[in-house]
Amino acid sequence: MSEKKETVIRIHGAGLQIGREAITVSSEGTTILLDYGVLMTDRKPEFPEKVVPSTINAVFLSHAHLDHSGGLPLLYLRGGPPVYTTTLTARISELLIEDMLNISRYYIPYEELELKEMLDKVNPVTFNQKVHVRNLELETLNAGHIPGSLMAKVRTKAGNVLFTGDFNTTDTRLLEGARPDVSDVDALIMESTYASTDHPERNALEREFVAKVKEVVEGGGTALVPAFAVGRSQEIISVLRAQNYEGPIYLDGMAREATKIMAGFPKYIKNYDEFRKVAKSVKIVKGIREREKVLKNPGVVVSPAGMLRGGAVMYYLENIVKDHKNGIFLVSFQIPGTPGRVLLDTGKIPLNGKLVDVGDMTHFFDFSAHSGRKELIDFVKMLNGGAKVILIHGEPSTTLAFRDTLLDMGIDAVAANNGDSFVLSRR
Ligand SMILES: [Zn+2]
Ligand SMILES: [Zn+2]
Incomplete structure (x- = not known):
């Protein structure tokens, strides 16, 4: 046996x-x-x-x-x-x-x-x-x-x-x-x-996202994209360039370091030459002074945290909510209980102890x-x-x-x- x-x-x-x-x-x-x-x-x-x-x-x-x-x-x-x-x-x-x-x-x-x-x-x-x-x-x-x-x-x-x-x-x-x-x-x-x-069809999603971003930037605003440092930030900058957004893109928070590390590993990126070009075309924000300057020019800011739980994105958020020509682009699932989820569900964002109404500035795109x-x-x-x-x-x-x-x-x-x-x- x-x-x-x-x-x-x-x-x-x-x-x-x-x-x-x-x-x-x-x-x-x-x-x-x-x-x-x-x-x-x-x-x-x-x-x-x-x-x-x-x-x-x-x-x-x-x-x-x-x-x-x-x-x-x-x-x-x-x-x-x-x-x-x-x-x-x-x-x-x-x-x-x-x-x-x-x-x-x-x-x-x-x-x-x-x-x-x-x-x-x-x-x-x-x-x-x-x-x-x-x-x-x-x-x-x-x-x-x-x-x-x-x-x-x-x-x-x-x-x-x-x-x-x-x-x-x-x-x-x-x-x-x-x-x-x-x-x-x-x-x-x-x-x-x-x-x-079910996720939306990817190409249509990309086009819709970039069209909305362009609308905000061409209207003189900042398109703020809170995104996870690892993976999502790099995907978003790649999508923007692939869909012919040619304006400025600023990268801040931990997404800067993560992008730098990934650029050293060609075999894990589908189209590495393209990614190198994209990564080079993006401006790295180096500190508080530069953040002030970034907000003076229309453009896209990609920065963690993806669900608005702290991180560099909070600086931009506090400033852009004052002018409704700006836009907030959520690009991932927002876990219940996070500020990002509150924003998605109510159109309001908790900032410095107050709920600020930014419903008309908020857009959601399911880049999973x-x-x-x-x-x-x-x-x-x-x-x-x-x-x-x-x-x-x-x-x-x-x-x-x-x-x-x-x-x-x-x-x-x-x-x-x-x-x-x-x-x-x-x-
Ligand atoms: Zn994971
Ligand atoms: Zn996981």
């Missing part, structure tokens, strides 16, 4: 929530940790369920966003396992985690030292690479989410597990969409951020870096019959409704909660 092989998948974070993603895949005494993020709200940062570093044989880090990377240094208080990720992800994670350590009003249970220790343990990988972690094989695949982002396929004797991280199957200006081979996948751990939303509902369904349809779909990384109502959709399609789907385990077995 042959021995039964088992692989256990455990969800330590990002179950029915967006944030603090962490999953382990264990088989035959070997464990790989997939991401270890943080959940940042206005309250205390929350980390995933505890894992014992000595029980982890390797870490796979999908991409740099803090909801995937921000808890990792916790594993490096004393030694710690090797980390497989791209060099670009390591560089950007360092930037984002250092920023979190610097600005957090709350206690973070690790320091710069643990971050450095973690970065020292990075074994750089790129797309389509296979590495062996004892008896398991880890294959890296393009995720199409932000520059340097990866998916992982873990091959075990009891079956193959595909972990999507955050992913986008649609091509954008900056990135090629994810196109992994899913024919040999037995369990799919998939994000579901946009499982209830995640697959939308249709793309997620198309992706799941490519799986072999019998494959299990484990949904994570979504608002509860979204993920639960999407699970029901998949069940109706005859797919073995679950909406995983934190602490849930799933077993693959094969004789």
Whole structure:
């Protein structure tokens, strides 16, 4: 009689929530940790369920966003396992985690030292690479989410597990969409951020966005684009130039450093020569004095934070709300409870303790870096019959409704909660 092989998948974070993603895949005494993020709200940062570093044989880090990377240094208080990720992800994670350590009003249970220790343990990988972690094989695949982002396929004797991280199957200006081979996948751990939303057609969205921006700038105003430092800011400046906006673009806040780092990694940018040109055409704002000057000339300002929770964008916001020839362009999903969401829902923005009415200045464009509902369904349809779909990384109502959709399609789907385990077995 042959021995039964088992692989256990455990969800330590990002179950029915967006944030603090962490999953382990264990088989035959070997464990790989997939991401270890943080959940940042206005309250205390929350980390995933505890894992014992000595029980982890390797870490796979999908991409740099803090909801995937921000808890990792916790594993490096004393030694710690090797980390497989791209060099670009390591560089950007360092930037984002250092920023979190610097600005957090709350206690973070690790320091710069643990971050450095973690970065020292990075074994750089790129797309389509296979590495062996004892008896398991880890294959890296393009995720199409932000520059340097990866998916992982873990091959075990009891079956193959595909972990999507955050992913986008649609091509954008900056990135090629994810196109992994899913024919040999037995369990799919998939994000579901946009499982209830269909994204608009990209080209039409770009044209509409740039037309509105031009209207504001030609009317003598400033078009302020609050955008995430990593990924979205670079996509927005690329879209503006690709759609023939020739006026000034100013880049401020952490987007400056992130853009500089990305420009050093040609293989993670779809059209690198084009991106170099775009990045060169953009003016970097160097300090407060220059910010004053920027506002004297019509143009576009791209600056974090994307949901108006602080950052360089606040300086511009406070100034441009005084004149309604200016415009505020929200270009990403706004999490409930953030000032950006308040603005989107009410047309008013909380500024210095007062609610300022800027409804007629506010525009929303859904430039997502995640697959939308249709793309997620198309992706799941490519799986072999019998494959299990484990949904994570979504608002509860979204993920639960999407699970029901998949069940109706005859797919073995679950909406995983934190602490849930799933077993693959094969004789
Ligand atoms: Zn992400
Ligand atoms: Zn994420």
